[in-house]
Amino acid sequence: MTPRPLATRRLILRGAASVALLGLGNLPIAPARAAANDKYPEQAFKLKNEADAIKALYGRTAEPSDKVKLDAPEIAENGGVVPISVTTTLDKVTSISFFVAENPNALAASYRIPDGTIPGVANRLKMAKTTNVTAIVEADGKLYSATKEVKVTVGGCGG
């Protein structure tokens, strides 16, 4: 008897395994917002470069201003949690955004400041490495920025 390769018969159940989407109905969340301005700026969050992200979000560039006060640590020991806050003395502020220049995606957060809300926000950001953090304040249709370098000893993207 010569050894012959045994062809294993496989039953391929093609098509029978059609995915049954049971109970996965996504509930519609949050009623559709009226103003286009209220939409989540998906595109701006995807861009890598800071200048591109600013352009995508606001469509123009910001000028540095000493009326924007950015509070960030000199050195962050843990890049995963860097407390950063911004306050401003500017009037008619409509939004505040945070950018981390050398993160995989520069735009970190964008906050809408309706009338009656104090133009200031504190949050915690992830930083991949030592780089500049920029806060942009949109006031009366113009953009003002403040930038500070934060030294990161352990990056926030390594888990």
Added chain:
Amino acid sequence: MASSIRVRAISNGDITEVQTLIQHPMDTGLVKDAKGELIPAHFIQQLTFECNGKDVFVADWGTAISKDPYVKFSFKGARKGDDLKISWTDNKGGSDTITAKIA
């Protein structure tokens, strides 16, 4: 299930200070797990604060927000006992809402 949102809203005269802490992994989609497989992105995209029928603060977030996000802001025009409604939605269609009384 306990709410993922913890909020402290304190009225101080005309100004209400709001501090919020949310439990959320905020995965960037760039980090690998112990087996070397990428953990898919899972992060809050929008967080809304509503008081007396009006949005008082809206946050659009990317993946660079830290895990278990914290945010603090203040607004005018609310009084003690008013309701503050906080809700978030994430990139996977998840969401949570809580209504807190301003203290």
